[in-house]
Amino acid sequence: MRQLLLSSVMICAASLAQAQDAALIVGISNYDTLRDLRGANDLANAGADIEANGFAVFGTQRGVDLQAQANDFADMSVDADRLVAALAGRFVTDGQRTWLLPTDAATPAAFSVANGAISVETLLAQLERTPGAAVLILGRDPGDDRDIGGGLRSGIGDLDLPSGVTVVQGTVSAAADLLRDVVAVPGGDIVAAVRRDRDLSASGFVPGRLVLVSEGSTAAPPAPAAPRPSVTPDLAATLEGTFWDTVRTADNEAGYTRYLDRYPQGPHAADAVARLRDLRDPDRSLRAAEDALNLPLEARRAIQRDFQVLGFDTRGIDGIFGPGTRGAIKAWQGQNNAAQSGYLAAGQIALIDRQAATRAAELEAQAQARREATLRDDRAFWANSGATGTEAGLRSYLERYPDGQFSDQAKAALDTIQQRNRAAAAESDRQTWDRAVRTGNAGAYRAYLEEHPNGAFKDEANARIAQFQRASAEQAGNDAAAAAERALALDPVSLRLVEARLSQLGLDPGAVDGSIDADTRNAIRRYQRDRQLTVSGYLDQSTVSQMLTDAFR
Secondary structure, three states, X not given: OHHHHHHHHHHHHHHHHOOOEEEEEEEOOOOOOOOOOOOHHXXXXXXXXXXXXXXXXXXXXXXXXXXXXXXXXXXXHOOOOOEEEEEEOOEEEOOOOEEEOOOOOOOOOOOOOOOOOEEHHHHHHHHOOOOOOEEEEEXXXXXXXXXXXXXXXXXXXXXXXOOOEEEEEEEHXXXXXXXXXXXXXXXXXXXXXXXXXXXXXXXXXXXXXOEOOOOXXXXXXXXXXXXXOOOOHHHHHHHHHHXXXXXXXXXXXXXXXXXXXHOOOOOOHHHXXXXXXXXXXXXXXXXXXXXXXXXXHHHHHHHHHHHHHXXXXXXXXXXXXXXXXXXXXXXXXXXXXXXXXXXXXXXXXXXXXXXXXXXXXXHHHHHHHHHXXXXXXXXXXXXXXXXXXXXXXXXXXXXXXXXXXXXXXXXHHHHHHHXXXXXXXXXXXXXXXXXXXXXXXXXXXXXXXXXXXXOOOHHHHHHHHHHHHHHHHHHHHHHHHHHHHHHHOOOHHHHHHHHHHXXXXXXXXXXXXXXXXXXXXXXXXXHHHHOOOOOOOOOOHHHHHXXXXXXXX
């Protein structure tokens, strides 16, 4: 075990000792054919300040071939501890990708826009190598947002940000000031500076504090001279302890690396390796803290349901905290003024549960109010239509409220009217009608109307034709809704909970037996309509999340 620890320490120390921080600084003010952009050179000139703090700098101050400079930066980023990229100039996007155009760029075109340009997406992939210590600064012209043609627009598109990368956007002058006066200054807090400056905004990894150049980090703590053979073990232990205290006080990667170089088998070697891992992955401790909660699968599902109720899309309720759930957590943390780590603490889980309970109660109260208003409208319309007992009035009611509170009464009354019409109808009329009913499609009912335009069953024929037409128009939507319901893979226990909840709300789902029938579909439609969800009569993620939130508490 001791030999394994020694090997791990030596590998980590060797890797970090060889690391070189890197920066790509590109500022383009003067374009050959495009409009110039004043101040971009100021950002490029700030590269010297970054270089003074231990970064290898690439970009417009190092060569004219920007893609070659970017490739050199990518090579250096493999072993880097800290990465900074700052771009200022004319940007263009196709909505999914964004490029910084080179000096000699012509008017961008769809198949040549990338020629000589720097891809922001490729740059983000490089920055992902140092999560928590990677910053991308984009200086742009805020007034340059226009359609270029060929599916391109000037400006910066929506960026898909990798975990651990901080992206700052703003005016060119604000971006240059941030790079020179904050990023390149020991102790400069990037997040605090962005919050103070109205011309800057941050996205992606935005912790409470972000400092790339620690105060006093340009040099590691000086290592004491190696003990001579005559040094006593007690003195050697004192020297090691003193040096470790110095390293802990500085608390930076360079210091821990020097400690491992000097004391690879020292009593604090394991602590040094653990702290280096934390510094290189700032989310590690948060991830470990969440893991330590040992959340069971159902607790994770409950959290996902809570997020759905609060309006954050987890892309499923499966108990797996994938990209969708992590994105929902970050969005919630941002809305609640917490560091957007994407990992949950026990206190945050309790707060989410309380917020979801409050929101669910609000939604339920709103739904109940809408339900009562619907019932009032239903009764009023019935009084002026179906309650008159006429066939036209009854059909008018069913067309407006096919699953209304008087729908069964209206259908029974229509059956009575149809039987009366049948008794009064001529024999040939009855025979033609029976033939249309046996065929049972819109064409058969149209044929009946052609033969008996004023027949005893003309109103019923027209109603059934209209029903077929509505069903045809709704079929595609119903197929998609049915597929979404099947994808939920709800078991009979969950379906019984759904039916029980619908019954509890007075929506008449029929028998609570875990089987969805026509009564259940009507109840689901009422539930969705009352809560302003997509009304389909089929269960979807939003409907189930809202419906089962209380049931699982």
